[in-house]
Amino acid sequence: MTQKSLEICFTPAAFDAHADSEAIVVVVDVLRATSSICAAFANGVREIIPVATVEEAREMKAEGRLIAAERDGFVLDFADFGNSPFNFSADKIRGKSVIYSTTNGTGIMKKAAGSHDVVIGSYLNMSALCRWIEEQDRKVIIVCAGWKRRFSLEDAVCAGAMAQRLLDGGRFTTICDSVHAATDLWMAARQDLTGYIEKAAQRSRLRDKGLDDCIPYCHTFDVTDVIPVLREEKLVAL
Amino acid sequence: MTQKSLEICFTPAAFDAHADSEAIVVVVDVLRATSSICAAFANGVREIIPVATVEEAREMKAEGRLIAAERDGFVLDFADFGNSPFNFSADKIRGKSVIYSTTNGTGIMKKAAGSHDVVIGSYLNMSALCRWIEEQDRKVIIVCAGWKRRFSLEDAVCAGAMAQRLLDGGRFTTICDSVHAATDLWMAARQDLTGYIEKAAQRSRLRDKGLDDCIPYCHTFDVTDVIPVLREEKLVAL
Numbered sequence: 001m002t003q004k005s006l007e008i009c010f011t012p013a014a015f016d017a018h019a020d021s022e023a024i025v026v027v028v029d030v031l032r033a034t035s036s037i038c039a040a041f042a043n044g045v046r047e048i049i050p051v052a053t054v055e056e057a058r059e060m061k062a063e064g065r066l067i068a069a070e071r072d073g074f075v076l077d078f079a080d081f082g083n084s085p086f087n088f089s090a091d092k093i094r095g096k097s098v099i100y101s102t103t104n105g106t107g108i109m110k111k112a113a114g115s116h117d118v119v120i121g122s123y124l125n126m127s128a129l130c131r132w133i134e135e136q137d138r139k140v141i142i143v144c145a146g147w148k149r150r151f152s153l154e155d156a157v158c159a160g161a162m163a164q165r166l167l168d169g170g171r172f173t174t175i176c177d178s179v180h181a182a183t184d185l186w187m188a189a190r191q192d193l194t195g196y197i198e199k200a201a202q203r204s205r206l207r208d209k210g211l212d213d214c215i216p217y218c219h220t221f222d223v224t225d226v227i228p229v230l231r232e233e234k235l236v237a238l
Numbered sequence: 239m240t241q242k243s244l245e246i247c248f249t250p251a252a253f254d255a256h257a258d259s260e261a262i263v264v265v266v267d268v269l270r271a272t273s274s275i276c277a278a279f280a281n282g283v284r285e286i287i288p289v290a291t292v293e294e295a296r297e298m299k300a301e302g303r304l305i306a307a308e309r310d311g312f313v314l315d316f317a318d319f320g321n322s323p324f325n326f327s328a329d330k331i332r333g334k335s336v337i338y339s340t341t342n343g344t345g346i347m348k349k350a351a352g353s354h355d356v357v358i359g360s361y362l363n364m365s366a367l368c369r370w371i372e373e374q375d376r377k378v379i380i381v382c383a384g385w386k387r388r389f390s391l392e393d394a395v396c397a398g399a400m401a402q403r404l405l406d407g408g409r410f411t412t413i414c415d416s417v418h419a420a421t422d423l424w425m426a427a428r429q430d431l432t433g434y435i436e437k438a439a440q441r442s443r444l445r446d447k448g449l450d451d452c453i454p455y456c457h458t459f460d461v462t463d464v465i466p467v468l469r470e471e472k473l474v475a476l
Contacts (some may be wrong), residue, residue: 009256009388010248010249010389011248011251013247013251013252013254014249014251014387014388014389015248016251016254016387017251017387017388018388064290068368084271147415148255149252149255150255150256150414150415150416151248151252151253151316151415151416151419152415153418153419154417156415156419158422169453175392175439175442176388176390176439177385177389177390177391177437177438177439177440178388179395180391180437180438181389181391181419181423184422184423184426185419185422185423187426188422188425188426198419199415200415200418201413201414201415202415204413
């Protein structure tokens with residue numbers, strides 16, 4: 001196999017500059033959407049349907065669906081639960097279909113839907129995801145969900161960890177500056193990952209709202225082997 | 239004085255998420271637009287008029303103006319010279335008005351024109367620029383020109399050097415993740431700046447085109463005290 005190209009896109013705002021219908025897109029939103037999605041599949045959810053807008057989520061609630069929806073960390077009033085990975089416990093979601101809308105994570109999934117595959121990445125499923133990616137023999141673009149079109153440190157560091165793993169495996173090469181930057185940030189962060197993330201704005205936002213109990217869990221490697229993938233506008237386990 | 243806010247925007251694609259009419263915007267395009275602009279003012283240019291499109295530059299050539307214009311590193315056929323800082327020598331430009339259009343650097347100047355001030359930053363004028371910024375008592379947004387809406391390593395490192403200087407001065411504070419990332423990249427790069435930049439995509443592009451003679455110069459601190467500023471769609475020396 002020839003080496004395939006690896007890119008990182010630090011913000012959905014720049015996705016158009018990276019978009020490639022032949023590529024696999026890995027969406028990363030460590031705090032908390034893609035961590036929560038991985039947790040949900042680890043706990044047996046049947047499918048997750050990402051919707052970008054609050055209005056869509058509200059309409060689907062009216063149809064009697066189970067809704068996970070938040071904006072800026074707060075559970076929307078009509079939703080069944082919010083965006084903590086601890087919300088997606090087996091007793092609530094096993095075998096069920098969940099509608100899901102978050103501030104940053106779900107919008108980019110819709111935007112990337114024209115790619116060859118869209119998969120969900122986090123620390124929680126990193127090893128399984130990297131093994132699967134290495135078998136695909138395709139260009140990969142890791143897209144950081146960021147925060148309202150801005151760069152997010154915790155997503156960049158996670159993307160860097162994933163990129164370093166893929167580059168070390170020897171099947172990927174890169175001429176993408178974001179990959180060089182992200183792997184260097186990962187090198188700076190990896191000795192004390194949650195300590196490094198203390199300076200991230202999203203870390204502070206979650207603390208201010210009392211929602212930071214999930215930080216260590218969201219930075220735990222390999223809790224699950226599940227790989228959520230987008231199929232006909234629904235996330236299902238590969 | 240209360241501490242003012244410092245932000246970095248890694249790509250013009252995300253500028254809307256940072257834009258603030260009360261802020262000073264510093265545009266950074268190390269290889270090569272903002273380095274060349276600083277060199278031009280150091281060599282006595284009277285004014286530089288940034289134009290975003292090739293068409294505008296071509297029209298102004300027809301009016302008999304002096305034109306600096308490149309795309310992807312190549313001098314446009316109708317232009318008088320390209321985008322190397324060595325093109326802007328005193329014998330060619332002293333006392334003159336120059337029309338200027340480049341792949342990445344000039345577009346963001348137009349986009350940022352609604353800010354309180356738009357100034358040009360590079361290693362070449364860093365100390366003078368930081369001293370001036372510290373006197374203004376205003377929020378600052380450092381905008382990296384990047385490459386075709388993508389992240390550029392050399393711009394991020396320069397922005398990090400500038401941010402570190404401003405934070406060390408004590409008059410600025412930040413809750414911007416890009417600032418934390420850029421200052422960490424600067425810390426990783428600073429011992430061997432041009433060595434670190436070897437992995438940047440723009441470094442390779444310039445090498446491939448034989449345009450890399452300017453790399454050490456573009457990474458030299460404090461060649462000039464000039465601060466180019468945008469005034470009524472023209473860059474002039476402060």
